[in-house]
Amino acid sequence: NAGVTQTPKFRVLKTGQSMTLLCAQDMNHEYMYWYRQDPGMGLRLIHYSVGEGTTAKGEVPDGYNVSRLKKQNFLLGLESAAPSQTSVYFCASSYRREVEFFGPGTRLTVL
Amino acid sequence: AQSVTQLDSQVPVFEEAPVELRCNYSSSVSVYLFWYVQYPNQGLQLLLKYLSGSTLVKGINGFEAEFNKSQTSFHLRKPSVHISDTAEYFCAVSRMDSSYKLIFGSGTRLLVRP
DSSP states (O other): OOOOEEEOOOEOOOOOOEEEEEEEESSSEEEEEEEEEETTTTEEEEEEEETTOOEEEEESSOOOOEESSSTTTTEEEEEOOOOOEEEEEEEEEEEESSSOOOOOEEEEOOO | EEEEHHHSSSSEEEOOOEEOOOOOEEOOOOEEEEEEOOOOOOEEEEEEEEEESSEEEEEEHHHHHHTTTTTTTTEESSSSOOGGOOOEEEEEEGGGGGOOOOOOOOOOEEEEEE
16 A cells, blocks of 8 residues: 655756656545645645546646546646746645645756 | 634744644634644645544644634644654645645744754
8 A cells, every 4th residue: 555656756847848747546535636835835736636537726726737537646737837836746635524645745846 | 715824934842842833724614624744855644633523633643733713723732742743734724615625824843952
C-alpha cells in the first residue's frame, strides 16, 4: 500500500514549456485534489475531482488543466509554464469527508 | 466564503513546555475544522479534525484542539512539546456541504528548542 505517490519529485522548466504532473493513489478513493504551496500563503486548491471522469476548478485554476481518466490517477498539466507557477505541488486523496492523505510533493521551478 | 487566520507565523518554545497555536476562522455557514502538520520536506499529515460532537478534539502525537463557536476559534495545544514536534502546522476549514474543499491558513512554524 503506497498511499499517494507523485511523479516527478523535482522539475525545472523554462517559460513557455509544458509538463504533466502525475498523482496516483492505491486506496480506491473517489476524491482527488491538486494544491500548490507558496511561502506565507498556505496551500491553495487548484483543481479537484469527485470521481473518475469528473474534474472541477478550485481557488486558483488559471494556467492549469487536469484529467481523471482512471480512478487511481489524477494528472495536472501546465500548457505554457510561467515563473508565477514556481511552487511546490501537492496531490491528495480522500474517501469522503476530510482530506487525509497527501503525497510527498513536487517542487517545480519555472525560469 | 470561508477564511482562516493563523496569527503567529512562528512560535519558539523550549522542550517540555506547553504550547498553543492559534487559529481563527470566518464563515457564514457551518464548517468542519482541521489541523495538519508538515515536517521538513514532507507532505501534510492530518493531526486532528472537528466534524461534530464534543468541542475538545484529541489527535495524534498528544495534540488536542478546542472548537469555540462563539469566538470562531480552533486553537491547537500540547501540554509538553518535544524536539520532534518542530514542524509547520496548518489550520484548515471546509464547508459542511462541500467538506472536501479545504481552505488553509498560512501556517505556523513551531520551533522547539532544547
